[in-house]
Amino acid sequence: LDKRLLEILTIGQYIDRMTSPTILISGAGIAGPTLAFWLARHGFSPTVVERATAIRSSGSPVDVRGDALEVVRQMGLEATLRAGATAVTEAVFVDEAGRQVGRLPNGGSRDLELPRGDLATVLHEAARHDADFLFGDQLTAIAPDAAGVEVTFERSRPRRFDAVIGADGLHSAVRRLAFGAEHDFVEHLGIYVATVPFPRAGVPAHQVQLYNTPNRLVSLHPGRGQALAALMFRSAAIAGFDPHDVGGNKRILAAAFAGTGWRTPELLDEVATSDAFYFDSVSRVSLPRWSNGRVAVLGDAASCVSLFGDGSTLAIIGAHTLAKAMAASPGDLPAAFAQYERTHRLVVEPRMAGMERGARVLIPTTSFGIAARNAASCLAPLAAWAQRTFTSPPAVGAP
Numbered sequence: 451l452d453k454r455l456l457e458i459l460t461i462g463q464y465i466d467r468m469t470s471p472t473i474l475i476s477g478a479g480i481a482g483p484t485l486a487f488w489l490a491r492h493g494f495s496p497t498v499v500e501r502a503t504a505i506r507s508s509g510s511p512v513d514v515r516g517d518a519l520e521v522v523r524q525m526g527l528e529a530t531l532r533a534g535a536t537a538v539t540e541a542v543f544v545d546e547a548g549r550q551v552g553r554l555p556n557g558g559s560r561d562l563e564l565p566r567g568d569l570a571t572v573l574h575e576a577a578r579h580d581a582d583f584l585f586g587d588q589l590t591a592i593a594p595d596a597a598g599v600e601v602t603f604e605r606s607r608p609r610r611f612d613a614v615i616g617a618d619g620l621h622s623a624v625r626r627l628a629f630g631a632e633h634d635f636v637e638h639l640g641i642y643v644a645t646v647p648f649p650r651a652g653v654p655a656h657q658v659q660l661y662n663t664p665n666r667l668v669s670l671h672p673g674r675g676q677a678l679a680a681l682m683f684r685s686a687a688i689a690g691f692d693p694h695d696v697g698g699n700k701r702i703l704a705a706a707f708a709g710t711g712w713r714t715p716e717l718l719d720e721v722a723t724s725d726a727f728y729f730d731s732v733s734r735v736s737l738p739r740w741s742n743g744r745v746a747v748l749g750d751a752a753s754c755v756s757l758f759g760d761g762s763t764l765a766i767i768g769a770h771t772l773a774k775a776m777a778a779s780p781g782d783l784p785a786a787f788a789q790y791e792r793t794h795r796l797v798v799e800p801r802m803a804g805m806e807r808g809a810r811v812l813i814p815t816t817s818f819g820i821a822a823r824n825a826a827s828c829l830a831p832l833a834a835w836a837q838r839t840f841t842s843p844p845a846v847g848a849p
């Protein structure tokens with residue numbers, strides 16, 4: 451009897467999948483798997499296509515804060531994420547000799563910080579039973595019409611979906627195919643960032659260390675088992691910059707940090723030999739509209755706030771909001787996309803305004819600015835402001 455019941459249930463699930471709206475999500479980062487999870491819960495049939503061949507389980511530490519914590523709690527993931535969180539409780543500014551000269555506490559908040567890849571892995575694990583994941587593939591063309599979207603892939607056979615969502619990050623392919631060239635929507639904010647795993651960092655597990663020279667920042671983060679270094683510098687847009695040109699970008703970084711003190715020479719040695727080097731422009735994505743008919747964008751693809759905002763937090767909240775809007779209006783997905791945009795823009799826009807303030811505190815442009823920031827960071831008002839700026843949850847949009 452049990453076997454018969456199981457067969458009936460499996461056939462039932464199969465029929466459900468055949469009749470529920472089919473949604474293609476491009477990108478299995480933070481937003482993509484979160485959206486797939488919630489869409490499946492609401493009776494949709496999601497497929498996620500990810501260019502990488504697997505989810506990498508390392509990367510920059512990112513935060514899950516405010517309403518995003520409530521979303522992961524409702525997904526049943528809070529305990530798993532807390533178990534994988536870093537133990538960081540403060541960031542200290544150091545001088546050339548490594549002596550502490552300022553401090554930004556995080557006040558022991560209940561927010562979560564964990565390596566981006568670990569967060570993506572947990573979200574994928576939560577979604578993978580109810581969504582199809584196609585790794586090592588990407589879409590190459592989309593042809594929307596009134597009733598659906600024809601999609602062609604690099605490797606898989608062409609398919610038709612009811613809608614396509616771009617959750618494929620700062621350099622989104624869906625955004626390019628549906629809205630136009632990247633340079634129309636992506637604004638370089640005058641800063642480049644590089645990260646590299648740095649096992650020899652030797653920083654305490656609770657502490658991030660930050661070292662500045664004018665227009666430059668070097669930071670060491672203990673991570674979770676695997677320490678990570680980040681190097682940021684102010685620069686006008688570099689002509690011909692290509693985030694995928696690893697060799698060229700290593701040379702750009704070495705030139706930008708030549709002669710910089712503290713542990714920078716050691717770090718540049720690490721960069722030279724690392725095969726896990728990341729380098730990109732710190733950018734803001736501004737799109738006048740987040741959807742075009744049956745195609746919509748989400749997360750960094752729609753509204754990147756780069757590393758001075760709340761990118762991962764906003765990606766999770768946005769995915770939840772989008773799934774909720776689609777569930778409320780499954781027969782009119784363009785209307786659902788408009789509703790998602792109305793709600794989520796109210797959450798995103800205040801965080802975008804905070805980007806420049808964050809950059810001014812973290813990367814002062816003069817020696818005087820660095821000294822003033824360090825002195826002020828020891829005073830209660832700046833510490834309180836910094837805590838609000840870097841740790842406060844978005845104010846609107848509880849799930």
Ligand SMILES: Cc1cc2nc3c(=O)[nH]c(=O)nc-3n(C[C@H](O)[C@H](O)[C@H](O)COP(=O)(O)OP(=O)(O)OC[C@H]3O[C@@H](n4cnc5c(N)ncnc54)[C@H](O)[C@@H]3O)c2cc1C
Nearest residue numbers: 477479480481501513588618619623749750757760761762
């Ligand atoms: C150095 C650094 C530090 C950061 N620090 C923080 C922080 O402290 N706190 C914070 O909240 N946020 C931080 N962020 C931002 C955060 O990582 C992003 O905002 C967040 O990951 C956005 O999620 P997403 O799902 O929209 O995009 P992503 O996480 O970028 O995921 C996009 C996915 O799409 C895939 N993809 C790309 N192109 C294609 C394609 N053509 N086809 C298929 N798949 C594709 C990618 O491989 C990736 O898996 C930081 C970012 C950087 C770069």
